[in-house]
Amino acid sequence: MKRxxxxxxxxxWMLLFAVxxxxxxxxxxxxxxxxxxxxSNFQEFAKPRYIGVVLRSLKLALYCTILCLVIGxxxxxxxxxxxxxxxxxxxxLILLPMWMNLLLRTYAMMTLLDDNGVLNAALEALGLGKVxxxxxxxxxxxxxxxxxxxxxxxxxxTVLKKMDYSVIEAAEDLGCNPVRVMTRVVIPMSxxxxxxxxxxxxxxxxTSFAISTLLSNGKLRLAGDLIDYIFNQSSSPNRWxxxxxxxxxxxxLILISIGFLRKVDPDNEGGGMW
Amino acid sequence: xKRIAIVLLVALLIAALPIAALAEADKPFAGTEIKVYNWxxxxxREVLNIFEEETGCHVNYVTFSQNEDMYTKLSTGAESYDVxxxxxxMIQRLIKEDLVEELDLANIPNLENVLDNLRDPIYDxxxxxxxxxxxxxxxxxxxxxxxxxxxxxxxxMLEKQNGKIFMMxxxxxxxxxxxxxxxxxxxxxxxxELEAAREWLLNQKDSNVVDxxxxxxxxxxxxxxxxxxxxxxxxxxLYAMEKNESLAxxxxxxxxxxWVDGMCIPKTTQNKAAAECFINFMCRPDIAQMNMDYIxxxxxxxxxxxxxxxxxxxxxxxxxxxxMLARCAYYVxxxxxxxxxxxxxxxxxxxx
Numbered sequence: 001m002k003r004x005x006x007x008x009x010x011x012x013w014m015l016l017f018a019v020x021x022x023x024x025x026x027x028x029x030x031x032x033x034x035x036x037x038x039x040s041n042f043q044e045f046a047k048p049r050y051i052g053v054v055l056r057s058l059k060l061a062l063y064c065t066i067l068c069l070v071i072g073x074x075x076x077x078x079x080x081x082x083x084x085x086x087x088x089x090x091x092x093l094i095l096l097p098m099w100m101n102l103l104l105r106t107y108a109m110m111t112l113l114d115d116n117g118v119l120n121a122a123l124e125a126l127g128l129g130k131v132x133x134x135x136x137x138x139x140x141x142x143x144x145x146x147x148x149x150x151x152x153x154x155x156x157x158t159v160l161k162k163m164d165y166s167v168i169e170a171a172e173d174l175g176c177n178p179v180r181v182m183t184r185v186v187i188p189m190s191x192x193x194x195x196x197x198x199x200x201x202x203x204x205x206x207t208s209f210a211i212s213t214l215l216s217n218g219k220l221r222l223a224g225d226l227i228d229y230i231f232n233q234s235s236s237p238n239r240w241x242x243x244x245x246x247x248x249x250x251x252x253l254i255l256i257s258i259g260f261l262r263k264v265d266p267d268n269e270g271g272g273m274w
Numbered sequence: 275x276k277r278i279a280i281v282l283l284v285a286l287l288i289a290a291l292p293i294a295a296l297a298e299a300d301k302p303f304a305g306t307e308i309k310v311y312n313w314x315x316x317x318x319r320e321v322l323n324i325f326e327e328e329t330g331c332h333v334n335y336v337t338f339s340q341n342e343d344m345y346t347k348l349s350t351g352a353e354s355y356d357v358x359x360x361x362x363x364m365i366q367r368l369i370k371e372d373l374v375e376e377l378d379l380a381n382i383p384n385l386e387n388v389l390d391n392l393r394d395p396i397y398d399x400x401x402x403x404x405x406x407x408x409x410x411x412x413x414x415x416x417x418x419x420x421x422x423x424x425x426x427x428x429x430x431m432l433e434k435q436n437g438k439i440f441m442m443x444x445x446x447x448x449x450x451x452x453x454x455x456x457x458x459x460x461x462x463x464x465x466x467e468l469e470a471a472r473e474w475l476l477n478q479k480d481s482n483v484v485d486x487x488x489x490x491x492x493x494x495x496x497x498x499x500x501x502x503x504x505x506x507x508x509x510x511x512l513y514a515m516e517k518n519e520s521l522a523x524x525x526x527x528x529x530x531x532x533w534v535d536g537m538c539i540p541k542t543t544q545n546k547a548a549a550e551c552f553i554n555f556m557c558r559p560d561i562a563q564m565n566m567d568y569i570x571x572x573x574x575x576x577x578x579x580x581x582x583x584x585x586x587x588x589x590x591x592x593x594x595x596x597x598m599l600a601r602c603a604y605y606v607x608x609x610x611x612x613x614x615x616x617x618x619x620x621x622x623x624x625x626x
Contacts, residue, residue, distance in 0.1 A: 049626045115438075116500055135438075135485055217486025218443050221626050229625065233342040233445070235609060235618050 028244035033237055041238070041245035050226070050246075054253075057223040060137070061206035064144040065152075068201045069194065071145070072152035076193075077186070079153075080160035091157065094150050102147060106211050109143050110134065113215070139215040140222075144205050151204070152197040159193030160186070195261050203254055223250055301330030303548040308356035309334040310552065311344065313535070314490060316359070316408075318568035321561050328555075331548045339489055340444060348373055354542035356549040362397040362534045363446070363605035365404045370607065374403050375539040381550035384557035392534060392574045397604065404536030405553050408571040410508035411594055411602055412447055412531040415492075419520045420502035428455050428526045430503065432478055437502025438485040440492050441478075445621040446605055447505065447531065448475065448487070452620070454528050460603055463611040472620040479624060487625065496521055507533075508591040509571030515591070516570065523591040525598045532594075532602035534574070 032038050044050070075094075079087045097105060112118045113133045120130045133139045163186070171185045187194075209224025221229075227250070230236075230243035310322075314337040322333045336355075338344040341364040347353060349371070360368065368374045379385060379401065385393070388406055398404045416425045420437040423430075428451055431439060442448055450460035452471030462468060478484055485501070493510040495501040497517040506514070511523040537553045539546055555561060559577035566573040572592055573579065586592045594602075608614045 049623055053626045114500065116498065217440070217491075218488050218625070219484075219486050226626060229622070232346050233340065234622075235342065235445075236615060 025244045025247055028241050029248045030245075031241060033241060041241045042249070044242050045246060045249060053221060053226050054223055056220065057206050058253075060141060060144060060212075060222065061202050061208075063141055064148060064205045065198055065202045067141070067145045068149050068152040069198065072149055072197065073156055073194070076153050076156035076160055079157050080163075082165060087161075091154070094153055097146075098150055103210060105147060106143055106214050109139075109146060110214060113139050113142065134215065135217040135219060137216070137220060140212045140220055143211045143215045144208060147208075147211060148201045148205055151200040155196035155200065156190060156193040159190045159196075163189055191264065195264055199258060199261055202257060206254065206257075207250055301328070303545070303551065304330030306330075306545050306548055307332040307334055308545050308548045308552055309336065309354065311336050311338065311347070311355045311358045313337060313359065314339050316535075316569055316571075318564045321556070321564055324561070325552060325555050329548070329551060331545075331551070333552070342445065348540055348542075351542060354544055355540050356543045356545050357537055357552055358540055359407050359535050359537050361605070362395065362536065363607045365536050365538060366397040366607035367609050368538060368540075369398060369403050370610070373541055375541055375543060375546060376402050377405070377539065377553070378546075378550060381547065382554045382557070384554045387557050387559060387562075387575045387577060389574045389576055389579065395534065395604075397534075397606070398536065404538045405557060406574040407535045407537050407556060408509065408565075408569070409532070409534040409574055410571050411525050411591075411598070412450070412505065412507060412533070413511065413523055413525040413591070414503060415496050415506045415511045415514055415521055415523050416503040417496065417499065417501070417518075417520050418522055419499075424522070425503070425524050426527050428528055430526075431505070432481070432483060434483055435502040438495070438500065439483055440495065440501055440504040441484050441487050442492075442505045443487040443489045445617060448624060449617055449620055450531055450605070451475070451505065454526075454530070457528075460529075460531060461606045461608070463608070463613050465613050465616060468613055468616045468620060472616075472623060475620065475624050507571075508594075509569055512570035512589065512591045523589075525590060525594060525602065527601070529601040529603070531605060532599060533604065 029041055030037060030039070032040075045054075079090055081087075110117075114120070115130065115132060115134060117134075119133070123130060133142070167189070168181055168185060171181045176184065206222075207224045209222060209228050212220055212222045213225050223246075227243055227246055230239050230246065234242075236242065308331055310333055312335070316337070317335075319335070322335055326332055338347070341360050344358060344360055345364060345367070348355065348358060348368070358368075358374075365374070382405060385401060385405055388401075392406045392409060394400055395406075414425055414428070414430065416430070416435075417437060418424075421430070421435050431441070431451070441451075449468075449471055452475040453460050453462050453467060455474050456467065456470040458464070458467040458471070462471075488495075488504075490510075492501070492504040492506055493514040496504055496506070496514040499518065499520075506523075508523065511521075515521045515523060537556060539549045539553075543549055556565070557575060559575055562573045562575035562578045563581065566578055570592075582593065590598065608617055611617075
């Protein structure tokens with residue numbers, strides 16, 4: 001038996017649950033409810049409110065990615081350090097929240113951030129006064145970062161862990177100060193991990209839904225919420241067609257972003273995810 | 275004597291065995307199942323156990339949070355349900371689109387128990403397709419500690435209060451408020467009237483008075499003193515008021531919505547007789563009482579209404595006066611309206 005045959009179950013699975021549904025989405029996106037070809041479904045999204053939702057999604061996903069990188073990179077660097085013996089257990093701790101369902105985590109977040117919630121109770125006890133977080137863009141951003149941070153830490157950690165330490169020692173021997181070691185050696189060598197992490201955070205963040213609705217009290221909805229609304233609640237007779245065309249647009253948007261990232265990491269060393 | 279007694283007892287036991295077995299088999303729907311699709315938080319689950327006990331029919335219970343969600347699930351026909359409990363305007367639409375069965379009222383004798391004014395409703399003449407489950411109104415719940423004036427008008431939702439203000443995450447109910455505030459019917463099909471409603475709602479949104487558009491969280495937020503004011507259904511209002519004495523409920527002077535949720539049998543049913551038995555069961559006074567005590571909505575069952583306490587009778591949320599009801603209206607199905615898409619369009623503008 002040829003070795004490639006071992007992937008048959010996966011190939012079948014993908015065919016049935018990824019390729020075929022995608023074909024359906026394409027079909028609906030370019031047809032009317034009666035089945036005639038049309039491009040009018042896409043015209044719908046020239047409306048300002050949709051553009052506003054997409055821009056908001058892009059903005060929040062971008063902020064989320066930057067925050068995850070700023071928090072995640074030092075964490076990964078610390079974990080991958082040579083002198084650190086408990087890396088494995090800490091990695092498990094980072095993964096721990098992901099053992100719980102995303103919705104549950106978000107509900108917990110609501111309780112934490114609430115005006116009379118845990119966070120504010122703690123701040124009050126410290127005499128710092130209350131902060132109003134829930135219902136703001138900041139709350140949504142915190143929810144996104146909380147949910148997607150592990151996706152940033154892990155690929156960077158993997159790359160840093162595999163890095164040859166003699167390279168760093170060589171740089172030090174040749175007179176680099178610690179800052180230059182970081183900027184000239186470590187960071188350039190970990191680009192594949194960064195690219196992988198950025199992709200894995202940005203993509204789900206830009207299409208995320210529910211997190212935004214719940215943490216903003218229904219005030220700030222993202223592209224994912226919009227698609228959800230069109231499919232599930234809209235009373236329009238061509239809701240499947242419009243919803244599909246919007247899904248397709250988001251897909252193209254994501255493909256373009258990945259294209260950009262590929263330019264940064266042409267050899268695709270970041271764990272070979274994409 | 276003692277021996278005779280023992281022998282008799284044993285004989286009795288032996289005789290009783292097949293009777294007990296028979297009784298088990300006698301349960302009319304033993305071994306069958308029905309799937310009931312109802313609003314979230316809208317039943318005392320204990321009644322499902324009682325139903326299973328009495329009929330042998332297993333109840334597979336699932337929930338939705340909006341009529342529109344329910345419609346999507348039902349109309350695609352992907353899943354089959356035996357009993358659904360939507361609101362009156364949605365029932366009207368389901369009847370129009372031939373998605374619900376005609377009921378065999380001979381199997382639902384307890385329809386007799388339903389209040390006369392809720393029998394033979396305009397949305398379903400002769401109760402041919404639906405039997406009322408609960409009814410109520412739409413209004414404002416406010417915290418008397420945070421809002422000074424007694425609230426009487428929807429305009430209170432335009433003013434900053436000493437606390438958060440929540441609108442509803444529900445298309446019909448939100449657009450209705452916009453229409454009412456401009457003096458129009460909450461079932462308007464006039465583009466100009468709907469545009470006026472849009473303007474009112476967007477003004478309200480842009481003025482940053484509203485802290486959000488939520489549904490089920492509202493009652494807990496009001497109960498927990500986390501909000502000053504929220505648009506709510508009467509039963510949720512009662513639930514919150516039960517937990518927090520500072521809360522009050524008002525049906526604003528400009529008018530509002532009165533609604534009925536009715537039990538229907540979708541065309542996809544696999545077990546219509548058991549479904550009718552379930553509807554009949556839900557109209558039994560003791561069961562209706564259990565449900566009302568649990569979810570705080572007003573039951574349409576006569577015997578339950580006769581049992582209301584003084585306090586309940588005086589409650590605007592449980593028992594609105596005829597005056598209040600006179601300024602309320604049912605929603606009608608808008609799906610065949612010329613401007614039906616405007617409702618959707620306005621709602622998207624508010625939400626997105």
